[in-house]
Amino acid sequence: MKTRLKELRARNGLNQTELAKRAKVSRQTISLIEREEFIPSLLIAVRIARIFNEAIESVFLFEEEEIE
Amino acid sequence: MRLVMYGLLGAVVGFIGMYLMLSVQLNFNFLTIAYPVNVVLTTLTLLLLVYVGVSILQMRKKANSTVSGDAEDERDIWLYKKFSDTNMIVIASVVFGIASVAISIITEQATWLETSSIIIGTAAFILSLAVTSLVNSFFPDRKLPSISEKDYGKKLLAASDEGERHVMLEGLYRSFNTLNTTLILGLFLLIFYSVFTGTSQLFAIFLIGAVIIGANAQYYLLIRNKS
Numbered sequence: 001m002k003t004r005l006k007e008l009r010a011r012n013g014l015n016q017t018e019l020a021k022r023a024k025v026s027r028q029t030i031s032l033i034e035r036e037e038f039i040p041s042l043l044i045a046v047r048i049a050r051i052f053n054e055a056i057e058s059v060f061l062f063e064e065e066e067i068e
Numbered sequence: 069m070r071l072v073m074y075g076l077l078g079a080v081v082g083f084i085g086m087y088l089m090l091s092v093q094l095n096f097n098f099l100t101i102a103y104p105v106n107v108v109l110t111t112l113t114l115l116l117l118v119y120v121g122v123s124i125l126q127m128r129k130k131a132n133s134t135v136s137g138d139a140e141d142e143r144d145i146w147l148y149k150k151f152s153d154t155n156m157i158v159i160a161s162v163v164f165g166i167a168s169v170a171i172s173i174i175t176e177q178a179t180w181l182e183t184s185s186i187i188i189g190t191a192a193f194i195l196s197l198a199v200t201s202l203v204n205s206f207f208p209d210r211k212l213p214s215i216s217e218k219d220y221g222k223k224l225l226a227a228s229d230e231g232e233r234h235v236m237l238e239g240l241y242r243s244f245n246t247l248n249t250t251l252i253l254g255l256f257l258l259i260f261y262s263v264f265t266g267t268s269q270l271f272a273i274f275l276i277g278a279v280i281i282g283a284n285a286q287y288y289l290l291i292r293n294k295s
Contacts, residue, residue: 015136015137015138015140015141016141016144017140017141017144018140024229025229025230025231026228026229026231026232027141027144028148028231028232028235029229029230029231029232030231031145032231032234032235033231038230038231038234040230040231041230044230
């Protein structure tokens with residue numbers, strides 16, 4: 001899974017700590033997701049997508065073979 | 069498979085190493101070096117405690133600093149790494165402290181050394197609790213349990229989010245596998261030691277065996293009941 005989290009964060013002027021507070025997770029979790037070392041649960045993915053007013057699939061990008 | 073290979077390799081290396089050591093020093097008497105070992109361990113524990121004390125002060129200062137933007141993230145990363153390093157050092161100091169207390173009591177060292185070992189060993193234990201409770205002051209807005217609470221480990225796990233649990237799982241599973249392998253290896257070494265020196269290590273063998281069985285039963289019963 002790829003993610004645009006870093007790009008969206010930079011665009012919105014948010015650091016990891018602020019995003020973490022808004023998404024009600026730890027900064028470590030945001031960092032893990034950004035480094036693509038951890039796929040978040042649907043609940044956290046929805047929260048993050050909502051913070052950026054984006055659809056989940058435009059924040060978290062899956063390769064076709066990952067979904068099939 | 070790799071774990072089994074490492075285990076077997078470790079067992080072979082351990083056996084050869086122990087065999088060579090024992091064949092050279094079969095009549096080795098620990099009592100002859102108990103005093104210097106006790107002094108070194110006590111001093112080492114004290115030095116580690118000083119490092120831990122300085123680290124606690126550094127972390128408190130850093131945690132109270134006001135930063136924003138990327139500097140806030142960098143501060144959090146610094147605190148996280150420093151906290152992990154300090155935990156590692158404090159655990160080493162507790163083990164060294166216990167070892168120095170054990171040597172001084174078992175080998176009946178001078179009163180000043182016994183007293184120093186006990187004081188420093190106790191300080192190490194108290195500091196380990198202080199380090200663990202530091203995390204609450206780093207994240208005052210999170211509902212993290214206090215170290216004095218019942219079922220602290222369970223509550224801390226429940227208060228952690230999924231990313232933190234993912235990291236803990238990776239670390240703990242590796243640690244669990246390493247412990248299993250090294251404790252089994254330790255059992256073999258104790259058997260060889262008992263046979264070659266004639267000093268029975270049966271109590272330690274039973275104790276380690278019970279720990280291995282208990283820890284593994286706890287793990288496998290938990291995952292079995294989550295079917």
